[in-house]
Amino acid sequence: MxxxxxxxxxxxxxxxxxxxxxxxxxxxxxxxxxxxxxxxHPHQREAAALTGTAKLYRSAGDDITFSFDAHLAAADTKDPTKATGTFRFSHYLNGRGAWAEASVDCLLTGGKVAVVSGVITDSDLPGAKGTRVGVSVHDLGRHDRLGYSWAAVGNPADVKDLPKCVASAPFEKVKPGTGDFHVVPWHPAL
Structure with a gap:
């Protein structure tokens, strides 16, 4: 039984x-x-995206963090300037530094590389609000890389008249164990 x-x-x-x-x-x-x-549209996905958070590696111990939540809808695949979302970054060393948040105004991706730009909407860095900045990311799993438009001038507030979707090459390394950027590649009809 x-x-x-x-x-x-x-x-x-x-x-x-x-x-x-x-x-x-x-x-x-x-x-x-x-x-x-x-x-x-059972197989339709967004046209492009950049998401995730990571800390940059600096031998001096700087605490630098970048976070992204940027998306380009499938309906807007022909116009990367219709991307939406935000990205945030901060840089502190020995208790001094600043943070900023930007509203996305352009997103371009290709393979595992993304370039996003946005206008700073909130920050404690003097003179930064209203400034457009750009960031590039290379999604390499745990070894992601990142670059930013103010690399040559040293301060996001010093970037003037930056066009949309412009940033330096992704030259910075992320701190081991923190890289979780994810890039959805853009496939525009050419």
């Missing part, structure tokens, strides 16, 4: 899992009101 009970329980569990899987597949394929938009 025990063996029959076990077989019945296993059979019932399998039946429930199959039913749940079928229902989930129906919803995912567009069954029901919530799935309607998914059914229209």
């Amino acid at each position: 025990k063996r029959r009970t076990k077989i019945a329980v296993v059979s019932l569990t399998a039946a429930l899992l199959i039913t749940a899987g079928s229902a989930g597949a129906a919803v995912a394929s567009g069954g029901g009101a919530a799935g309607t938009a998914v059914a229209a």
